Amino acid sequence: MRIQEHVKLSAIGAAAAWPWLKQDVLIPLVASIGIDVDHYLWFAVTHRTLSLRAAMRYFGQADPPQRPAAKFLHHPIVLGALLFVALRLRSRLLLLILAGLLFHVSLDFIHVTQMRTLKQSLSERAQGKCSACGKEEQALQLHTVRVSSNLLERYAPRHYVVLCPSCHEQAHSAATKTAI
Numbered sequence: 001m002r003i004q005e006h007v008k009l010s011a012i013g014a015a016a017a018w019p020w021l022k023q024d025v026l027i028p029l030v031a032s033i034g035i036d037v038d039h040y041l042w043f044a045v046t047h048r049t050l051s052l053r054a055a056m057r058y059f060g061q062a063d064p065p066q067r068p069a070a071k072f073l074h075h076p077i078v079l080g081a082l083l084f085v086a087l088r089l090r091s092r093l094l095l096l097i098l099a100g101l102l103f104h105v106s107l108d109f110i111h112v113t114q115m116r117t118l119k120q121s122l123s124e125r126a127q128g129k130c131s132a133c134g135k136e137e138q139a140l141q142l143h144t145v146r147v148s149s150n151l152l153e154r155y156a157p158r159h160y161v162v163l164c165p166s167c168h169e170q171a172h173s174a175a176t177k178t179a180i
Ligand SMILES: [Zn+2]
Pocket: 035, 036, 074, 104, 108
């Protein structure tokens, strides 16, 4: 899920939690938006560059390699350890941070599940053929044509196509700014 969407949804969550948490709501809000910094940290260490642009380019590839280490802050072990420490210290601050992290990870989970379902149904509909070149392809990739700003429309099948790896690569290099 894109960072802008996380910002939007976290803000909605924070507004809903405001009556209970008041200004403390900022803590889970910042945690929920900031967690994706793990991608950047991983990229900076493994590629030895602090360039944000290079990191954006890397993660904006048609089919970026999935490295679990790139999302270490999302990992259940890290979240579990944080919960353990928070309970041990009875730290409200840590629990609020954890709430923000869990909110984010749940959204990521929904996103991944939706994308997987879309890929499957669109590949079936296309009978395993690339929507651009028509070539038959075992591993079609899901490409987002348009990211709808309306959340209810976010996963509407008409905003997606399934492409073979080389057409997908081309779609991303043709529109680096908008492609996902
Ligand atoms: Zn994430």
